[in-house]
Amino acid sequence: EAQVTQNPRYLITVTGKKLTVTCSQNMNHEYMSWYRQDPGLGLRQIYYSMNVEVTDKGDVPEGYKVSRKEKRNFPLILESPSPNQTSLYFCASSPDAGTEAFFGQGTRLTVV
Amino acid sequence: EDQVTQSPEALRLQEGESSSLNCSYTVSGLRGLFWYRQDPGKGPEFLFTLYSAGEEKEKERLKATLTKKESFLHITAPKPEDSATYLCAVQGYQGGKLIFGQGTELSVKP
Numbered sequence: 001e002a003q004v005t006q007n008p009r010y011l012i013t014v015t016g017k018k019l020t021v022t023c024s025q026n027m028n029h030e031y032m033s034w035y036r037q038d039p040g041l042g043l044r045q046i047y048y049s050m051n052v053e054v055t056d057k058g059d060v061p062e063g064y065k066v067s068r069k070e071k072r073n074f075p076l077i078l079e080s081p082s083p084n085q086t087s088l089y090f091c092a093s094s095p096d097a098g099t100e101a102f103f104g105q106g107t108r109l110t111v112v
Numbered sequence: 113e114d115q116v117t118q119s120p121e122a123l124r125l126q127e128g129e130s131s132s133l134n135c136s137y138t139v140s141g142l143r144g145l146f147w148y149r150q151d152p153g154k155g156p157e158f159l160f161t162l163y164s165a166g167e168e169k170e171k172e173r174l175k176a177t178l179t180k181k182e183s184f185l186h187i188t189a190p191k192p193e194d195s196a197t198y199l200c201a202v203q204g205y206q207g208g209k210l211i212f213g214q215g216t217e218l219s220v221k222p
Binding site for chain 1: 143144146148153154155156157159161184199201203207208209210211212213214215
């Protein structure tokens with residue numbers, strides 16, 4: 001089954017404790033991206049990658065890191081999480097830029 | 113700067129009452145305009161991609177149209193199961209950023 005898989009689905013952590021949210025797609029897509037969704041602010045892009053080893057900042061990259069060492073995986077790293085990073089996070093992949101995106105199930109992160 | 117504005121923020125309809133959602137955008141060279149549906153707590157689900165002014169696409173009770181400045185999502189004779197948040201997004205040719213609007217929350221009452 002074609003899908004984008006994020007893990008974990010839910011995470012509660014403490015300020016400053018490094019964490020990684022994984023994202024994997026099995027559709028051989030070139031384009032992958034991360035978003036956060038907050039009430040009243042909508043869906044905002046954090047980082048995107050148009051190909052392996054190519055990543056670029058979205059609208060809200062501060063406090064996040066990503067890497068794209070292989071086509072299928074695009075992990076999101078929070079090196080020192082803070083409470084303002086509490087949010088619902090989505091990973092997505094597309095065959096290419098300008099094509100439809102397939103979203104993961106979401107990761108609800110709480111930083112206390 | 114690329115920007116997307118959706119209106120209204122919320123829309124309540126009676127079953128069978130047709131209406132339209134608006135997505136106004138500014139982008140330097142449109143690569144694509146996208147419509148998604150999102151149910152509470154779930155990831156957005158793709159509906160349509162539009163690439164050039166004048167283009168139209170249909171799927172069941174939904175029809176999306178595109179001009180150089182805005183897109184409309186027309187909902188004909190909606191049913192309660194059409195209740196969801198509808199998101200519009202644009203991507204320009206400069207870079208690969210995808211910009212989303214804040215969405216329109218649609219509620220259809222039986």
